[in-house]
Every structure is written in C-alpha cells, then in structure tokens.
Amino acid sequence: MPVNNRIADFHDEITEWRRTIHQHPGLLYDVEETAALVVDKLKEFGVDEIVENVGRTGVVAVIKGRKNDSGKVIGMRADMDALPIVEKRDLPHKSKYEGKMHACGHDGHTAMLLGAAKYLAETRNFDGTAVMIFQPAEEGGAGGKAMCDDGMMERFGVQEVYGLHNMPGMPVGEFAIRPGPLMAGTDEFTITIEGQGAHAAQPHNGNDPIMIATQMVQALQTVVSRNVDPLSSAVLTVTAIHAGKAYNVIPQEAQFYGTVRTLDREVRAMVLERIKTITQGIAEAYGAKVDVKLKEGYPVTSNHEAQTSFAAAVAKDVVGESRVNMDQLPVMGGEDFSYMLEERPGAFIFMGNGDTAGLHHEEYDFNDEAIPVGSSYWAKIAETAMPAG
Numbered sequence: 001m002p003v004n005n006r007i008a009d010f011h012d013e014i015t016e017w018r019r020t021i022h023q024h025p026g027l028l029y030d031v032e033e034t035a036a037l038v039v040d041k042l043k044e045f046g047v048d049e050i051v052e053n054v055g056r057t058g059v060v061a062v063i064k065g066r067k068n069d070s071g072k073v074i075g076m077r078a079d080m081d082a083l084p085i086v087e088k089r090d091l092p093h094k095s096k097y098e099g100k101m102h103a104c105g106h107d108g109h110t111a112m113l114l115g116a117a118k119y120l121a122e123t124r125n126f127d128g129t130a131v132m133i134f135q136p137a138e139e140g141g142a143g144g145k146a147m148c149d150d151g152m153m154e155r156f157g158v159q160e161v162y163g164l165h166n167m168p169g170m171p172v173g174e175f176a177i178r179p180g181p182l183m184a185g186t187d188e189f190t191i192t193i194e195g196q197g198a199h200a201a202q203p204h205n206g207n208d209p210i211m212i213a214t215q216m217v218q219a220l221q222t223v224v225s226r227n228v229d230p231l232s233s234a235v236l237t238v239t240a241i242h243a244g245k246a247y248n249v250i251p252q253e254a255q256f257y258g259t260v261r262t263l264d265r266e267v268r269a270m271v272l273e274r275i276k277t278i279t280q281g282i283a284e285a286y287g288a289k290v291d292v293k294l295k296e297g298y299p300v301t302s303n304h305e306a307q308t309s310f311a312a313a314v315a316k317d318v319v320g321e322s323r324v325n326m327d328q329l330p331v332m333g334g335e336d337f338s339y340m341l342e343e344r345p346g347a348f349i350f351m352g353n354g355d356t357a358g359l360h361h362e363e364y365d366f367n368d369e370a371i372p373v374g375s376s377y378w379a380k381i382a383e384t385a386m387p388a389g
C-alpha cells in the first residue's frame with residue numbers, strides 16, 4: 001500500500017497547520033501556542049480524550065478504535081519545540097518571532113501526527129487504543145522525561161511507543177532505521193582550573209592555568225583515540241575555553257567545557273572516568289586545583305528489536321521495500337525520545353526530508369512534500385499494530 005489516499009486528501013490542510021506552527025515557534029517548555037493549536041485540532045477531530053499539561057506543556061490525545069477487544073495501546077510521539085536560531089530565509093511562512101525558529105522540523109512532526117489523528121478519529125479502523133503524544137522541550141529540556149515522570153505511560157496504559165525524525169539529505173519517501181543504538185547518549189562536562197596567577201613577565205611566580213587547560217584539552221583527545229575500542233564509538237568535543245582578560249597578566253583561573261557522545265553504557269562510564277583522571281592528574285602535576293562537573297544528558301536512543309522490525313515493515317508498506325534502509329548507521333546526536341524507549345519497547349525511525357539544509361541550520365525548513373508519507377506511516381502503525389480484522 002502506498003501513501004494513504006484519504007491522508008493525501010488532507011495534504012494541503014496539514015501543510016497549512018505545519019506552516020502556522022512554523023510561524024509561531026516556542027522554545028523548550030514555552031510551546032503554549034503550538035499546544036493550543038494541537039488541542040483545537042484534536043477537539044475538531046472528535047478524539048475521545050485530550051489531556052493537557054502532561055510534562056508541563058505536553059498534550060496527550062486518546063483515540064479508540066471501533067473495536068477494543070485486543071486491549072492494545074500504542075503510543076505515537078511528536079515533539080513541538082523550536083530552537084533559538086534566527087531564521088535566514090524569507091519564506092512566506094517565516095517565523096514571526098525573531099530569534100526563534102523551527103530548525104529541527106518539529107513543526108512537521110507535530111503536523112504529521114495531527115494529520116494521522118484526524119484520519120484515525122474519522123476512520124477508527126483498528127482494534128485497540130491509539131495514544132498521540134505531543135511533547136515539549138526535546139531540544140535540551142528533557143520534555144520526554146518530564147512526560148514520563150508525570151506517569152504518562154501508566155496513566156494512558158501505553159504498551160509500545162514509536163517516534164519519528166525527519167532527515168535532511170535523505171530523499172523524500174525513504175525511511176531508515178536500525179535495531180539497538182540509533183542515537184547517542186549525551187553528557188556535558190565543565191572543567192575549572194584554579195591555579196596561581198602572576199605577572200605575564202614573571203611566569204615562575206605562578207602556575208599558568210591557561211597552559212594547564214590547553215594540556216588538558218590535548219590530553220583529552222587521547223580518550224577516544226587511545227581508550228575507546230576502535231570498533232566502538234565515542235565523541236569528546238571541547239566547545240568552549242575561557243581564561244584571562246589582559247596581555248600582561250597570567251590569570252588565576254581557566255575554564256573549558258564540552259560534550260561527550262556515546263552509544264553504550266560501558267563506553268560512557270569509561271569516558272567520563274577518563275575525563276576525571278586525566279584532568280586531575282595534569283592539575284596535580286602543575287600544582288593546581290581542578291573542579292570537574294559532569295552533567296548527565298539524554299540516554300542512548302536504543303531501538304527494541306521486535307518493534308524495529310515492525311516499524312520497518314510498516315514503513316515498507318507505505319513507501320515500498322526498496323526505500324527502507326534497515327542498516328542505518330547510528331547518529332551521534334542525542335534525542336530525548338530515549339526516555340520513552342527506556343520505559344516501553346518501541347522504535348525511532350528517520351524519514352527523508354529531501355535536499356534541504358541540515359537540522360539546526362538557519363536555512364533549514366521542513367519539507368511539506370514528506371507530510372503524506374509521515375502521516376501515512378503513523379496511521380499505518382496504529383492500523384497494523386491493532387488490526388480491526
């Protein structure tokens with residue numbers, strides 16, 4: 001079965017929602033405008049239940065099939081938040097809020113899930129319950145975790161959960177997935193060196209925290225190249241370094257920070273341990289003090305085996321066997337759908353966004369041509385997981 005015909009009929013309507021959402025972006029949990037649009041539409045569709053403020057500003061909708069003998073409950077999730085980026089392109093639907101922009105396509109994700117909600121509420125051609133999850137704060141605010149912490153899975157009896165992300169550079173009408181780790185776990189580190197400042201011309205009176213910091217940054221490069229098994233993966237990137245204010249003063253303090261991305265628990269623990277050992281050892285060698293702060297970010301997004309095969313089969317049903325890549329390589333970006341996958345079995349899939357600018361780029365725009373594909377995928381997830389017979 002290709003793209004669902006009834007959903008293809010909604011293409012223009014869903015595109016209009018997508019563009020309205022694009023024009024009114026909200027950051028992190030401040031997605032009230034988008035959540036209000038979602039609630040309005042869900043009411044219009046006549047879904048069975050709408051619960052607001054799950055995980056602060058999240059919305060959950062329940063759609064019951066025309067039968068409920070199976071007792072099955074399938075969760076489908078979209079994210080609603082935008083990014084603090086100034087939109088570059090002069091699109092007709094350009095962001096109305098300077099400095100906020102849907103540069104990750106969450107406007108498209110929300111609109112496509114709404115499109116499926118409209119279809120499912122109208123047809124109800126399944127045996128069970130579809131739970132549509134609209135979450136805030138994917139971009140660093142752990143909104144997915146907030147919804148889980150609010151007891152979402154138990155409250156709505158969700159048994160399996162599915163997520164989707166658009167992928168620039170992959171043709172529209174293609175999907176990619178893999179079982180196991182698909183996206184990285186993220187951690188942040190902040191290293192502060194408390195040393196001894198001095199006159200720049202009398203370095204022997206201090207211990208130069210800048211020199212110590214640069215040695216640490218260099219030594220940290222050996223974690224991935226010398227400690228991580230070459231067949232495993234990790235990223236350790238220093239993204240900022242701050243110290244000093246004058247040409248003739250060696251400062252008292254230096255600080256740098258950055259991110260760690262890993263695909264499994266053991267590698268993650270080892271990398272974080274090495275950060276401590278290396279920085280403490282170097283600080284000691286030069287007689288400085290070091291403070292190491294580690295902040296745990298999103299867990300690894302790890303797809304469950306059976307649900308991955310199921311999601312791939314549904315995607316193949318929508319776009320054809322040859323257009324679903326089952327061997328997608330893991331991506332070192334993070335994704336907070338990972339929290340939902342820690343609570344319930346499920347799968348996260350990538351969907352082609354065509355030849356657009358990359359995610360988080362100021363010239364990015366979600367590709368509306370992909371809408372029928374994404375909405376059909378969602379409708380088919382519900383109808384296939386809970387066949388009406």
Ligand SMILES: [Zn+2]
Binds near residue numbers: 103104139359360
């Ligand atoms: Zn993003």
Ligand SMILES: [Zn+2]
Binds near residue numbers: 104105106138165
């Ligand atoms: Zn995203």
